[in-house]
Amino acid sequence: MGRLNRDAVIAIVLLMACGILFWSTFSIRAPDYGQLKPSTWPRVVLGVLTLLSTIYLVQSLRRGPAPEDEADKDGDGPPRTPGLIGWILYWRNPLWCFGLFFAYLATLPVLGSLIGGVLFVFTLMGVLGGWSARNLVQHAALALISVGGMWVIFTYGLGVILPPGEIFSPF
Amino acid sequence: MILENIVAAFGEIGTIETLGLMLVGVAGGLIAGAIPGFTIAMAVVLTLPFTFGMPAPQGLAIMVSVLVGGLSGGLMAGILTGIPGTPSSVATTFDGFPMARKGQPGLALGIGVWSSFSGGMISAVLLVTLAPQLARIGLEFNPWDYFMLVIFALTITASLSGRNLVKGLIAGAVGLLVRTVGEDEAVGMARFNFGNDALLQGFDFIAVLIGLFAFSQLLRDVRDPESAKKSLTERGTIHAKIEHRAAIREVAKRWTVVLRSALIGVFTGILPGAGGSIANILAYDQAKKASKYPEKFGTGIADGIIAPESSNNAVEGGALIVLMALGIPGDVTAAVMLGALLIHDVVPSPTFIAEEPVLAYSIFIAFFVATFMMLGLQSFMLRIFVLVTKIRMYMLAGIILGFCGIGVFAINNVEFDLWTLLWFGILGFVMRQFGFPLAPMILGVVLGNIAELNLARAMAITTDISPFFTRPWSLFFLIVAIFSAAYPLFQAHRAKRKWTLFYMPAACFAVSVPLVMMGGIPRPILATLVAAFGAYELWRRARNGWQLAETQGDEIVEDG
Numbered sequence: 001m002g003r004l005n006r007d008a009v010i011a012i013v014l015l016m017a018c019g020i021l022f023w024s025t026f027s028i029r030a031p032d033y034g035q036l037k038p039s040t041w042p043r044v045v046l047g048v049l050t051l052l053s054t055i056y057l058v059q060s061l062r063r064g065p066a067p068e069d070e071a072d073k074d075g076d077g078p079p080r081t082p083g084l085i086g087w088i089l090y091w092r093n094p095l096w097c098f099g100l101f102f103a104y105l106a107t108l109p110v111l112g113s114l115i116g117g118v119l120f121v122f123t124l125m126g127v128l129g130g131w132s133a134r135n136l137v138q139h140a141a142l143a144l145i146s147v148g149g150m151w152v153i154f155t156y157g158l159g160v161i162l163p164p165g166e167i168f169s170p171f
Numbered sequence: 172m173i174l175e176n177i178v179a180a181f182g183e184i185g186t187i188e189t190l191g192l193m194l195v196g197v198a199g200g201l202i203a204g205a206i207p208g209f210t211i212a213m214a215v216v217l218t219l220p221f222t223f224g225m226p227a228p229q230g231l232a233i234m235v236s237v238l239v240g241g242l243s244g245g246l247m248a249g250i251l252t253g254i255p256g257t258p259s260s261v262a263t264t265f266d267g268f269p270m271a272r273k274g275q276p277g278l279a280l281g282i283g284v285w286s287s288f289s290g291g292m293i294s295a296v297l298l299v300t301l302a303p304q305l306a307r308i309g310l311e312f313n314p315w316d317y318f319m320l321v322i323f324a325l326t327i328t329a330s331l332s333g334r335n336l337v338k339g340l341i342a343g344a345v346g347l348l349v350r351t352v353g354e355d356e357a358v359g360m361a362r363f364n365f366g367n368d369a370l371l372q373g374f375d376f377i378a379v380l381i382g383l384f385a386f387s388q389l390l391r392d393v394r395d396p397e398s399a400k401k402s403l404t405e406r407g408t409i410h411a412k413i414e415h416r417a418a419i420r421e422v423a424k425r426w427t428v429v430l431r432s433a434l435i436g437v438f439t440g441i442l443p444g445a446g447g448s449i450a451n452i453l454a455y456d457q458a459k460k461a462s463k464y465p466e467k468f469g470t471g472i473a474d475g476i477i478a479p480e481s482s483n484n485a486v487e488g489g490a491l492i493v494l495m496a497l498g499i500p501g502d503v504t505a506a507v508m509l510g511a512l513l514i515h516d517v518v519p520s521p522t523f524i525a526e527e528p529v530l531a532y533s534i535f536i537a538f539f540v541a542t543f544m545m546l547g548l549q550s551f552m553l554r555i556f557v558l559v560t561k562i563r564m565y566m567l568a569g570i571i572l573g574f575c576g577i578g579v580f581a582i583n584n585v586e587f588d589l590w591t592l593l594w595f596g597i598l599g600f601v602m603r604q605f606g607f608p609l610a611p612m613i614l615g616v617v618l619g620n621i622a623e624l625n626l627a628r629a630m631a632i633t634t635d636i637s638p639f640f641t642r643p644w645s646l647f648f649l650i651v652a653i654f655s656a657a658y659p660l661f662q663a664h665r666a667k668r669k670w671t672l673f674y675m676p677a678a679c680f681a682v683s684v685p686l687v688m689m690g691g692i693p694r695p696i697l698a699t700l701v702a703a704f705g706a707y708e709l710w711r712r713a714r715n716g717w718q719l720a721e722t723q724g725d726e727i728v729e730d731g
């Protein structure tokens with residue numbers, strides 16, 4: 001990437017986002033009343049953000065391809081091996097968390113918060129902690145007790161109607 | 172009148188149910204604070220979904236209880252394992268852990284507990300006495316002043332919360348931008364919804380907070396697969412019995428350290444953006460400087476535990492003073508408390524204490540009661556702490572993520588909030604990895620609409636923008652914002668560049684101008700004193716021949 005370090009790339013992404021959002025402020029309708037148009041404040045904020053992103057870009061370019069990119073990485077664990085596989089292996093736990101939470105939300109209308117929640121916590125613990133027989137029992141118990149307990153508190157204690165899903169509400 | 176309010180507030184929170192829930196809250200806070208990687212703000216924000224269905228005084232009393240418990244919980248892990256439970260108890264480990272290693276874990280814990288209690292009580296007294304006074308000053312604020320106050324809060328938070336000011340300011344601006352999504356509050360026009368109806372309501376502020384803070388923090392905690400499988404018990408010995416009598420004697424003998432550290436804590440809490448993570452280090456440093464035996468610090472002495480623990484418990488009293496008097500949260504935890512008030516349709520402002528005295532005094536009393544509960548619960552919670560630390564990090568993360576998946580939905584009964592939680596969890600995680608501080612962003616999200624509404628009000632009164640620079644309070648906040656923005660630059664160049672010699676005197680002279688403009692008697696006197704101090708600093712530097720090294724003795728505090 002030549003002189004582009006990670007910070008410079010972030011600054012460019014921010015500037016592009018500012019450009020897109022600034023352009024979209026022109027589609028905000030302005031009423032006939034009120035001194036401050038609805039688009040004024042977002043434009044002020046975007047102007048400031050654009051200025052700051054430009055300063056950030058200049059700072060990053062001046063620094064050049066710096067070893068700081070590596071220094072910023074999470075301090076725990078062994079260093080990351082290069083390449084896409086290395087990147088996936090290094091970030092596998094957060095990626096699992098994101099992926100499983102995404103799956104939980106995507107299946108929420110079908111499974112509901114109780115079944116979906118128990119499955120989410122059980123699967124997440126499995127992928128993070130391992131699938132040994134002892135773990136399976138422990139994780140299943142923890143998932144049932146924690147999500148089940150919270151479901152009971154919210155449903156019966158606080159009167160919140162949590163998503164029942166299609167399995168629990170077939171009618 | 173005050174007595175009536177106190178009695179009414181006692182009536183609100185003095186029920187068996189509320190006291191029982193407060194006890195659970197303090198216990199939960201103690202445990203959450205004791206677990207490294209689980210911050211106090213996280214504990215408080217996760218409590219929010221439980222409280223929205225309760226009456227406002229009860230819900231807020233529980234949140235205050237979690238807060239007070241969390242502030243004290245950090246010391247257990249810090250003293251017994253050497254790993255601070257929260258950033259607020261980092262300095263506690265400097266002497267707490269060595270004292271425990273020397274065979275006195277019970278005394279170290281006792282000193283920590285009683286220092287926390289003392290700091291909390293001093294802070295609670297100041298909260299009750301100062302908040303109404305500050306609210307009276309707040310009544311002088313007009314929309315221009317409020318707008319500038321928000322800008323000041325964001326600037327100082329950005330300058331204190333990271334190594335790179337620009338990244339901090341970008342985070343703050345992104346926070347302000349996030350709050351503009353959806354219908355604007357002034358005239359109700361849709362903004363940045365890109366045709367999506369769900370976005371018309373904007374991002375729910377609590378879902379954003381939980382995503383940015385709790386979700387992203389949990390992902391960091393489990394990032395390393397090996398560390399995620401470890402439990403705290405593998406890292407140290409955690410068997411001890413708190414020695415209360417000996418600890419009370421040690422703390423009482425050092426009451427000046429307690430008082431000084433608590434005042435440092437309250438002051439740091441009042442300052443927007445500066446929280447317990449700064450206060451405990453600052454108090455430790457001051458105690459060491461004032462000590463007759465500074466060389467003993469770090470070897471396991473009582474002073475080294477008393478100073479950070481008194482200050483970190485006093486911080487939230489300070490943050491609540493500003494929140495309750497002006498409606499401006501001093502730190503992330505106070506921002507969550509603001510969220511709790513908003514959920515109950517209470518908008519903190521200078522008139523809050525006058526208009527909602529029962530609720531305000533309920534918060535004051537809850538702070539007192541929770542501090543006493545914390546004292547009583549510590550010994551019992553130590554045993555629970557031993558059990559909790561046997562649970563592995565990934566299990567706690569899984570359970571809490573599961574809770575997020577239910578709790579966030581419960582706030583508005585809207586599935587879109589869960590998606591907000593996920594996207595902001597990812598955003599928070601990425602921002603942390605790229606070195607962007609989250610505190611300015613969170614304050615940006617919280618204060619965004621306050622800034623816009625006040626700007627709209629100011630523009631409705633007059634389209635002339637000069638009041639932003641000519642009204643005393645507005646000018647005051649603008650000047651302080653400029654100097655706080657320049658502070659990281661000053662820190663980086665001090666003792667290297669000549670201009671840094673003029674930073675402090677220039678700040679004093681500049682601040683004294685709006686103080687004089689405010690009129691009356693006390694403020695011009697204060698302005699004269701501030702200007703005189705600036706002149707003295709200038710004279711001192713001139714007398715030393717403008718030597719750069721001369722300023723090195725001054726305080727430098729930065730939140731790592």
